[in-house]
Amino acid sequence: MDMAIPGHIDPVPVPRPITPRADGRSDLMGLMREDIAALLETAGLDRKQAKLRSKQLFHWIYHRGVTYFDSMTDIAKQMRPWLEERFVIGRPQVVEAQVSSDGTRKWLLRTDDSQEYEMVFIPDADRGTLCISSQVGCTLNCRFCYTGTMRLVRNLTPGEIVGQVMLARDALGEWPKGAMDQLDDEEDAASYTADGRLLTNIVLMGMGEPLYNFDNVRDAMKVVMHGDGLALSKRRITLSTSGVVPLMARCGEEIGVNLAVSLHAVTKEVRDEIVPINRKFGLEELLQACADYPGASNARRITFEYVMLKDKNDTDEDARELVRLIKGYGLPAKVNLIPFNPWPGAIYECSDPERIKRFSDIVFEGGISAPVRTPRGRDIMAACGQLKSASEKKSRAELDRLAEEKQAALG
Ligand code: SAH
Numbered sequence: 586m587d588m589a590i591p592g593h594i595d596p597v598p599v600p601r602p603i604t605p606r607a608d609g610r611s612d613l614m615g616l617m618r619e620d621i622a623a624l625l626e627t628a629g630l631d632r633k634q635a636k637l638r639s640k641q642l643f644h645w646i647y648h649r650g651v652t653y654f655d656s657m658t659d660i661a662k663q664m665r666p667w668l669e670e671r672f673v674i675g676r677p678q679v680v681e682a683q684v685s686s687d688g689t690r691k692w693l694l695r696t697d698d699s700q701e702y703e704m705v706f707i708p709d710a711d712r713g714t715l716c717i718s719s720q721v722g723c724t725l726n727c728r729f730c731y732t733g734t735m736r737l738v739r740n741l742t743p744g745e746i747v748g749q750v751m752l753a754r755d756a757l758g759e760w761p762k763g764a765m766d767q768l769d770d771e772e773d774a775a776s777y778t779a780d781g782r783l784l785t786n787i788v789l790m791g792m793g794e795p796l797y798n799f800d801n802v803r804d805a806m807k808v809v810m811h812g813d814g815l816a817l818s819k820r821r822i823t824l825s826t827s828g829v830v831p832l833m834a835r836c837g838e839e840i841g842v843n844l845a846v847s848l849h850a851v852t853k854e855v856r857d858e859i860v861p862i863n864r865k866f867g868l869e870e871l872l873q874a875c876a877d878y879p880g881a882s883n884a885r886r887i888t889f890e891y892v893m894l895k896d897k898n899d900t901d902e903d904a905r906e907l908v909r910l911i912k913g914y915g916l917p918a919k920v921n922l923i924p925f926n927p928w929p930g931a932i933y934e935c936s937d938p939e940r941i942k943r944f945s946d947i948v949f950e951g952g953i954s955a956p957v958r959t960p961r962g963r964d965i966m967a968a969c970g971q972l973k974s975a976s977e978k979k980s981r982a983e984l985d986r987l988a989e990e991k992q993a994a995l996g
């Protein structure tokens with residue numbers, strides 16, 4: 586069954602929410618307890634059994650990180666091969682894993698139908714942030730973004746989205762100690778507190794526009810936040826949108842995570858050019874949707890991302906206008922200033938460091954926090970918006986052609 590991506594822009598048919606596997610088994614990754622129970626029932630278990638087993642499976646899959654049914658010690662021995670024949674607990678395939686000199690890690694991943702996408706882990710002193718992808722490619726084409734030069738191939742399924750978090754936990758060795766064996770509760774609790782963990786935060790800032798894959802992103806985050814599984818707090822998850830206004834309220838209501846908005850410009854003229862979705866949903870609408878965002882408060886502020894582009898959006902006047910807009914709408918907000926990360930064929934340059942500093946100072950003087958984000962993982966091209974394998978680089982002519990196609994689709 587095909588499904589259209591919600592929204593007015595460039596609806597693209599995408600495959601059904603579970604990517605079919607060559608061996609015919611169903612991948613349980615990304616499924617909620619009720620979905621697992623329904624699958625078990627379809628496979629022949631009675632309702633009560635299905636419910637009980639789904640609860641056990643959910644715990645083993647997401648809390649313990651187990652990938653083999655045979656390791657599930659509280660499930661009857663004769664039942665385990667029955668499960669193994671019908672189901673798998675999948676992970677994205679790893680095509681390539683890189684570690685930067687600053688500790689940033691990047692993975693090139695592949696889906697069961699051979700689509701490639703990327704994920705990045707950024708360790709800091711007080712936190713570890715996993716940057717995950719929501720789509721392969723993107724329907725939008727922000728002019729400074731490398732992903733924007735790709736065609737949208739398809740939405741990622743909940744399994745492929747949750748699978749990124751699972752894989753990062755595998756790689757960081759962060760499952761409760763001895764995940765393959767039975768643990769007594771004391772040991773379990775001791776090795777499972779958030780404090781000592783490397784992966785503490787998730788940002789949906791990899792490839793794709795998460796709000797154009799709303800249902801799958803929501804379902805995936807529900808799994809990630811579930812208390813019996815990965816149990817990440819919604820306060821530690823941030824969804825970044827280029828400004829899909831009609832879906833912002835639902836994001837707050839149905840997912841409840843922190844919101845980041847890729848603002849990048851304060852005038853219609855400049856935003857129309859660099860973030861073309863602005864032609865559909867203008868600045869006023871966008872800022873009003875931010876003001877109405879459910880759950881935003883001084884304790885949970887909206888982040889405005891602002892990429893620093895030389896002679897494009899970086900004047901003192903732009904900085905003052907930014908403060909004026911944020912205050913005008915009474916927004917509990919902070920600003921992240923992102924030095925532009927150049928890529929081959931990009932038509933912009935990064936603003937000079939002094940310019941960025943001055944811009945930041947003006948916003949700070951206006952009473953709004955505006956730190957400059959230090960670029961991370963530059964040596965492995967790990968920056969947001971640059972998540973694409975070098976092997977897939979397109980020629981300039983090809984990039985121009987794709988950009989034109991997308992502009993035409995935007996109308
Ligand atoms: N589609 C979503 C989320 C993914 S992009 C969005 O646009 O918000 C994550 C962030 O990286 C966005 O703020 C995006 O504007 C920024 N970004 C993209 N390309 C960049 C580049 N070359 N240099 C710096 N930031 C970039």
Ligand code: SF4
Pocket residue numbers: 723724725726727730731732733734791792793794827847970
């Ligand atoms: Fe898509 Fe975000 Fe890149 Fe824009 S910045 S093209 S919305 S991924």
